[in-house]
Amino acid sequence: MPALDTGASTQPVDASSPPAEGTTKAADATKLSPGDPGHGRMRLALFAAGLSTFALLYSTQALLPEISRSLHASPDQASWTVSGATVGLAVAVLPLAALSERFGRRRMLTVSMAVAVALALLVPFAPSLPALIALRTLQGAAVAGVPASAMAFLSDEVRGSHLVGAVGLFVAGNSVGGMSGRILTGWVTEAWGWRAGLGAVAVTSLLCAVAFRLLVPRARHFTPVPLHPRRVAATVRSHLGDPLLLRLYAIGLLFMVVFGAVYTVIGYRLVAAPFGLSQGLVGSVFVIYLVGTLASATAGRLNARLGRRGTLYLGIGTASAGLLVSLADSLVAVVVGLVLITAGFFAGHAVASGSVSRTATHGPAQASALYQMSYYVGSSLGGALGAAAFAAGGWSATVALALGAMVLAGGITLYASRRAAVPARA
Secondary structure, eight states, X not given: OOOXXXXXXXXXXXXXXXXXXXXXXXXXXXXXXXXXXXXXXXXXHHHHHHHHHHHHHTTTGGGHHHHHHHHTOXXXXXXXXXHHHHHHHHHHHHHHHHHHHHHOHHHHHHHHHHHHHHHHHHGGGOOSHHHHHHHHHXXXXXXXXXXXXXXXXXXXXXXXXXXXXXXXXXHHHHHHHHHHHHHHHHHHHHHHOHXXXXXXXXXXXXXXXXXXXXXXXXXXXXXXXXXXXXHHHHHHHHHHTOHHHHHHHHHHHHHXXXXXXXHHHHHXXXXXXXXXXXXXXXXXXXXXXXXXXXXXXXHHHHHHHHHHHHHHHHHHHHHHHHHHHTXXXXXXXXHHHHHHHHHHHHHHHXXXXXXXXXXXXXXXXXXXXXXXXXXXXXXXXXXXXXXXXHHHHOHHHHHHHHHHHHHHHHHHHHHHHHHHHSSSOO
């Protein structure tokens, strides 16, 4: 995913009592702000981290038709080069968040990027599909250290009044990395093959990792926290027992099933008749991700006007309309459909993920981490099931799967609406 994180940290929360207000204000005054020598470096370093890791995470998605042809793999088999990476991230994000509390966010970011880039340099030389999937799964687990640490690192080191801008630049790095990685691999693959495409992303990410290391200032406000696995587990269990949080996790998962299915399979559809697009043009389709940036930005205003459930209904309806439009054998219709699907997805994702942060009355870091886990599990399921549906029944089968996910999301939202009408919290 696209990785448009909405700003919640995934760090375990220190259970000790909060500092006094005066102490908090004094500590905040010593953090970075515009004009300080390290402030600009911090922002650029985190932008480079976001760009690098999210370019790597989905680097094979635009190349699936070429990987299938080269390695004699069906779409559902090749899709695991994407789903494996997101599974690795989903599994690793909560443990790495806990480790960053003990060993430091800066160190976690550095090690995660180094391991992810090292694996990226090996990926183009994978001799077989199983080896490629294994390397990509490990790569996803390594990448998890970035979303597990970045937001808390910024929160530790940047003054509160300037934190939104710093987080915004990191999120922009996620978006630009996810989009540019697919476009770069598409055009390089058209000229020199998919292995060269993945090599180009690996070299780009290596340069970003070097830039991060040279730019990132030392952590000045990090205090190690002892690991308390039982305490974290208890917090996780309490979140999983909260009906509202479970509904939000399910909605995020279902939206990502749609997004993962559509963007994993769309390349296969566009290289085939009646479209016959080149690999470079297929990669360029991912520029539609920019629609998601706009949709995420407007989701807050829609939420204020329509309410959480109203905005979710709008996102579900928009994505469903896009799925139906995309069934037409017209390139214009497919592009319009992708625009609607993307806008609907990002609007729904922004509302669901933001609602998690506001709903969790304790352990907000773990609540956010669980949302990220469900989000990337949805990406993995969408990619794998969407590709299997495409192999069995073509694009219409993938659309049917995605519409089913939207119907389920609508049903969950409707259930929440009816519960809210009785008395309170839904």
